[in-house]
Amino acid sequence: MPPYQLKAQIIRAETLAPDLYRLTFLAPDLAAEAKPGQFVMLRVGEGADPLLRRPFSIHQVTASGWVQVLIKVVGKGTRLLATLALGQTVDVVGPLGNRFSLHTSHHICLVGGGVGIAPLYFLARELQRSNPPAAVVPLLGARTAAELRPLADDFVALGLTPRLATDDGTLGHHGLVIAHLSELMATPAPWIVYCCGPYPMMRAVAKICREQGWACQVSLETMMACGLAACLGCAVPAADLAGPYKHVCKDGPVFGAEEVAWL
């Protein structure tokens, strides 16, 4: 019964860009259950420092039982994970959390920033696999071309045409990926927007969608101690600020943009 816990064999360990890594491990049961939007908790190192597992979106799974995550190095845990090599194992718990809910009848826009692109690729794969919707438009942003290109190429390989943006202008639009969103406004509604990336980006996307009357789903990040709905550490304020908190690991990580407070 999911979630599963296992020491998974590392099948592939890739450096995509400085500080951006892709880790593939063998976890057939987990792969079979995983849905776009869900995440895994990876144990870091052997000792008690760092202590807690770290959450990572599932980037893709294969029928052969491979599971892939994208890892952006931001601290000591991600740095240690980046050193994992072929043949080593990684202790993984998952799949965890809810999933993006699919609306294949809509025109679909995927807005991803940085490693926030990770779960959107899984979603795009799923969308393209069964009866593909009329339009799937990925809008992908990152700091620089080196980080964005390898991720964007995977969307191209799915037959999609991502619109790109980089902070430094080395690939696509020079600036925020949100710029591309306004182009959609000229096209026929209804769009549904799936979004994952830095908080300010998601807040801006949520605002535009609200104004346009488009449905919007976001994948949130918080500090997590357990990922299992046990610690209640992953609270985020709900749209009803006086009501109970939402919990990212259980109620999320995917939320309707209107469910949560944008502070």
Add this chain to the structure above:
Amino acid sequence: MPPYQLKAQIIRAETLAPDLYRLTFLAPDLAAEAKPGQFVMLRVGEGADPLLRRPFSIHQVTASGWVQVLIKVVGKGTRLLATLALGQTVDVVGPLGNRFSLHTSHHICLVGGGVGIAPLYFLARELQRSNPPAAVVPLLGARTAAELRPLADDFVALGLTPRLATDDGTLGHHGLVIAHLSELMATPAPWIVYCCGPYPMMRAVAKICREQGWACQVSLETMMACGLAACLGCAVPAADLAGPYKHVCKDGPVFGAEEVAWL
């Protein structure tokens, strides 16, 4: 000015036997100063767990600035050190502590048990290098042949003829290496005995030497937090039980057998 602290490049990483490793790293200043009996403190891992450095006897140094230690895996720190590989670095502080004092005019016996052989090999090398004494007799013991043979071979390469013993009888005398000591009693005194190994072995050797009137130097082990004479954690009772404690990292690790209490 010694002691030095540096991140030393690993030059060689050898597995001698299950749980017995030999690590060679580049530390020219340290190598130039090191004397037989001294030790180094190695940092273990990157995080704060394990926290403290671990002490290891200097096994040998070369004119080219290489320093070698023997590592017996007994816990999490030694297990981590055993995974170090060529091209990685190890954070080392040393050389630390005092040295065996040489008496080349005597007949010399080296009694080593297990990784306690480590500093005795350095001593044997030094003895053989300059004007060698009349007799240098290594008595070496270990649990089993697999552990003892690679260490004993190095003494043979120095032109010495070690007498061996193993707990399981797979090499040399079946039993304690001390058995060989009684053979010396038949030969002309004065012998001076340099001893390093498990505490019960050193106590037994100290007793025999006292009875025979032979000089005896032992290299002691204790828990150490600093190795720098700062924490005072490495106390051992002196022969004068009412007097101040001896400190292994500063007053030792080498002591005259008569200086310390054998409890």
Add this chain to the structure above:
Amino acid sequence: MALNDLDLTCRIGSAVLQNPVLTASGTFGYGQEYESFVNLHRLGAVVVKGISLAPRRGNPPPRVVETACGMLNAIGLENVGVERFLAEKLPYLRGMRATVIVNILGDSVEEYAALAGRLDEVAGLAAIEVNISCPNVKKGGVAFGTDPEMAAAVTQAVKGATRLPVIVKLSPNVTDVALMARAVEDAGADAVSLINTLLGMAIDSRTRRPRLANVVGGLSGPAIKPIALRMVWQVAKAVKIPVIGIGGIATAEDALEFLIAGASAIEVGTANFVNPRACEEILAGIGAYLEANKMTSLRELVGSLAI
């Protein structure tokens, strides 16, 4: 060689637990969260997340932050309240045949008593654990658990309101934990459990803001084990009632230290987050140790420290 039958039972007041491995409140949800990893009915008991009379929303985020070999939490006692616990959470645990201990918390002596009274009406609970590390609202927010008289008052009130065995969970943020333990023992506690978290803090030097919205939080995990073990040892010497050891227990080795120091049972907390199978592994390890040391009963181990 014939295997011995191990007697792992331990007694807490009138309750007999099948083994000494319990979950620590707030680190195991209401049990169901761990159903994929642990056979709930095999545990000594599931101690559920602290329950109050009314539901509580808890503190604003961020609520948790990692520290060296530990973590700080300022969940703020978020919980579903006693009625929803009984209606929505307890039936599942009963269905799984889990031994259930309910951890309770309140703002006032009266609230603790009311909770205990409510739980007394419920069938199938093994015991009540009273979290006294909560601020006493009537006494200006001083924690019940830092004042022997307030702790005794809570204990007495809870005992008066229920026939269930009462475990009082002690705070480590005190000068003399043995004094606190004796105070609640004298007030009628059937057992004490300790330690709750140590008050701690972390600051983000980049923003110069606290890392927890609540500024301070409770430190748990391996970092605190030495302090917890010392307190358990002190308390076990000071009281006659059973002591349940808590604090940084992650392996069977850790659990054994507490049992040897005098704990009759132990609770596993933060370790559940890191290794969701921790409780089962610890239970297996304790059995293996007894067997290897030719002991046939847990009682031979408890308090066996040789000084």
Add this chain to the structure above:
Amino acid sequence: MALNDLDLTCRIGSAVLQNPVLTASGTFGYGQEYESFVNLHRLGAVVVKGISLAPRRGNPPPRVVETACGMLNAIGLENVGVERFLAEKLPYLRGMRATVIVNILGDSVEEYAALAGRLDEVAGLAAIEVNISCPNVKKGGVAFGTDPEMAAAVTQAVKGATRLPVIVKLSPNVTDVALMARAVEDAGADAVSLINTLLGMAIDSRTRRPRLANVVGGLSGPAIKPIALRMVWQVAKAVKIPVIGIGGIATAEDALEFLIAGASAIEVGTANFVNPRACEEILAGIGAYLEANKMTSLRELVGSLAI
């Protein structure tokens, strides 16, 4: 771009330290032990190993044991005694132009006063740090540092015996550390430093014996940092005198947290064992932070926590 001149000085009573990075007593020997690693005259001060009137041999071994992200020590205050310190250790520190703070300890109020009086006769000391985490032999061994009245009595006696600035080093093993701080402030302390070690314990489950011959010992290292930081924050709010932060500081990042929480200076302890250059690295890191944050004086940073 022009580099700013940074004012890193901090004031402890009448003493002005050139920067806020001090060594914690008992973790840096008498200074000379670190001469290969640290330029002693560059430190804010060298706080030497605790000194008593007569030499002490300390506790039997084992005296130290590692714990998760920390260590326990039960050195038992081994030291050479004040006369040998003055004759054999202090001249070296003077020769190195190190700023010296002498940490003192005693069995009785009288012993503390006698030590302070003896040090008052000595030229060139910057301050006295009074370790009150010692048992009061006349009061049945209760630590001076856990009772506000006893702590105040020691402070008063020391102040009466010396013109040197007096830093009182607080014990964390108390319910209310702010209360202790106020008690010694009222008794005349020029500054407080905290925390000393937390009482802890470890057991070898194989032998079922304590890992320290003294059974209990003091916990130090990164594990205790969250507790230390919380206490420093509480004390800095409660007193007007300078606060020196201690506990688990291993990096500049750690030191900054304490300064932001309100510490005017910090002491580096266990980290010296792990990284003998820790003090120098921390000092460099504090300077870099001030520069990066366009601050020109340490005082802009101290207590800058935004809540």
